Amino acid sequence: MQVTDFYVSAPGKAILHGEHAVVHGKVALAVSLNLRTYLRLKATTSGKVCINLPNIDTFLSWDLSQLKQLVTYFHGKRDEVQRLDAELVRRLREFIGVTNGNLDTCSMATLSFLYLYLSLFGSGELPSLTLTVWSELPTGAGLGSSAAYSVCLAAALLCASGAIPPPLKEWEHTARWCQEELELINSWAFQGEMIIHGNPSGVDNAVGTWGGMLRFLAGKIIPLSRVPLLRILLTNTKVPRSTKVLVAGVKDKINKFPSIMVPVLDSVDAISCTCEKVLSEMTCEPITGEHYNILEELIDINQHHLNVMGVGHPALDRLCQVTLAKGLHSKLTGAGGGGCGITLLRPETDSLIVQSTVQELKDCGFDCWETSIGGPGAQQHSAISVKEEILEILNHY
Numbered sequence: 174m175q176v177t178d179f180y181v182s183a184p185g186k187a188i189l190h191g192e193h194a195v196v197h198g199k200v201a202l203a204v205s206l207n208l209r210t211y212l213r214l215k216a217t218t219s220g221k222v223c224i225n226l227p228n229i230d231t232f233l234s235w236d237l238s239q240l241k242q243l244v245t246y247f248h249g250k251r252d253e254v255q256r257l258d259a260e261l262v263r264r265l266r267e268f269i270g271v272t273n274g275n276l277d278t279c280s281m282a283t284l285s286f287l288y289l290y291l292s293l294f295g296s297g298e299l300p301s302l303t304l305t306v307w308s309e310l311p312t313g314a315g316l317g318s319s320a321a322y323s324v325c326l327a328a329a330l331l332c333a334s335g336a337i338p339p340p341l342k343e344w345e346h347t348a349r350w351c352q353e354e355l356e357l358i359n360s361w362a363f364q365g366e367m368i369i370h371g372n373p374s375g376v377d378n379a380v381g382t383w384g385g386m387l388r389f390l391a392g393k394i395i396p397l398s399r400v401p402l403l404r405i406l407l408t409n410t411k412v413p414r415s416t417k418v419l420v421a422g423v424k425d426k427i428n429k430f431p432s433i434m435v436p437v438l439d440s441v442d443a444i445s446c447t448c449e450k451v452l453s454e455m456t457c458e459p460i461t462g463e464h465y466n467i468l469e470e471l472i473d474i475n476q477h478h479l480n481v482m483g484v485g486h487p488a489l490d491r492l493c494q495v496t497l498a499k500g501l502h503s504k505l506t507g508a509g510g511g512g513c514g515i516t517l518l519r520p521e522t523d524s525l526i527v528q529s530t531v532q533e534l535k536d537c538g539f540d541c542w543e544t545s546i547g548g549p550g551a552q553q554h555s556a557i558s559v560k561e562e563i564l565e566i567l568n569h570y
């Protein structure tokens with residue numbers, strides 16, 4: 174074991190445009206949030222592997238001898254990320270007692286942890302460790318909690334296995350990995366996402382790894398360094414949904430009505446590209462009301478397209494109606510079907526309007542807050558740089 178006790182974190186994300194279409198090879202624009210998932214990894218001598226996931230009320234431990242039996246056949250290499258190892262997934266499902274195809278919250282999180290742990294350590298000695306994860310993100314609400322979880326797991330386990338070094342120097346509070354190491358973290362996080370989502374595009378784990386705003390197309394990640402400061406309101410309708418189920422539903426619809434659905438995906442692609450162009454214009458010429466008018470229209474059109482794809486929800490319609498009555502434009506973000514939506518605030522939007530909108534949305538039973546975007550990607554922390562209330566939770570176990 175290369176490191177004995179350390180902390181990592183990764184941000185959640187909001188997709189501005191391109192959710193679902195990105196799974197089918199179209200452009201998405203996504204941005205990191207200031208809400209993060211934190212992980213503490215501690216080497217132990219208990220002869221056990223323990224995971225504590227208080228957000229989802231999951232606390233499990235296994236003897237190393239049990240886990241060793243799962244890797245007798247395994248010859249993978251940790252610095253070569255292959256496709257998901259179907260045989261390992263099958264054994265793990267059997268091991269944790271999942272018989273049907275559908276995984277619940279706890280099984281998905283457990284399966285992705287065990288998959289990464291055994292893939293990264295399976296060819297050598299299995300280490301005894303305790304891993305605790307706590308997130309500021311709502312789970313299963315469209316803000317990429319699954320990706321932030323997978324990025325934290327990948328970063329921590331790759332460090333623990335010695336595949337990448339811990340970047341933090343003694344005198345630093347936070348530190349990030351170099352580009353090549355981030356690529357390795359991202360590719361292992363994608364494996365975790367594959368277990369949770371079934372068929373992820375990779376945009377969420379890319380934002381969780383690199384942070385900032387980025388353009389994502391068929392696995393190609395382009396960071397957008399010149400973007401205007403956007404004010405965004407985030408609303409969580411609190412309607413539970415599963416990304417895996419929603420992504421599968423869109424795929425079925427495309428298969429059933431290809432000539433109807435493919436143009437919708439192409440239109441979403443054009444929306445992402447137009448949005449990117451407008452955002453870039455806003456950084457090199459004076460920002461005008463017309464820039465915002467276009468951004469608002471793109472939000473409205475995309476929200477209609479997402480409804481056509483079948484990933485809307487009455488609670489999301491409500492969000493759009495309430496904000497539109499205040500002159501503000503909203504769309505769902507992430508997989509939809511409930512979960513979260515984003516509302517664009519114009520620079521001149523009066524704070525009283527924002528306050529009354531937030532209040533009305535809260536009166537609908539939603540959570541609503543103005544968020545800052547563009548937080549850093551995956552990073553290692555010294556204990557002192559982790560917020561006190563989060564440190565307390567991580568160190569409690």
Ligand SMILES: Nc1ncnc2c1ncn2[C@@H]1O[C@H](COP(=O)(O)OP(=O)(O)O)[C@@H](O)[C@H]1O
Nearest residue numbers: 228278281282308313314315316317318319416
């Ligand atoms: N803090 C966490 N602790 C444990 N598991 C988590 C955590 N956050 C997310 N997950 C895993 O990710 C799943 C949610 O993923 P998903 O349906 O893609 O929604 P999201 O939009 O939040 O990414 C959960 O069911 C759980 O398995």
Ligand SMILES: C[C@@](O)(CCOP(=O)(O)O)CC(=O)O
Nearest residue numbers: 192193315317373374507508
């Ligand atoms: C719907 C999708 O575009 C985003 C899903 O995001 P989330 O899991 O709902 O945060 C799926 C994907 O890109 O893999």
Ligand SMILES: [Mg+2]
Nearest residue numbers: 317319320416
């Ligand atoms: Mg997800």
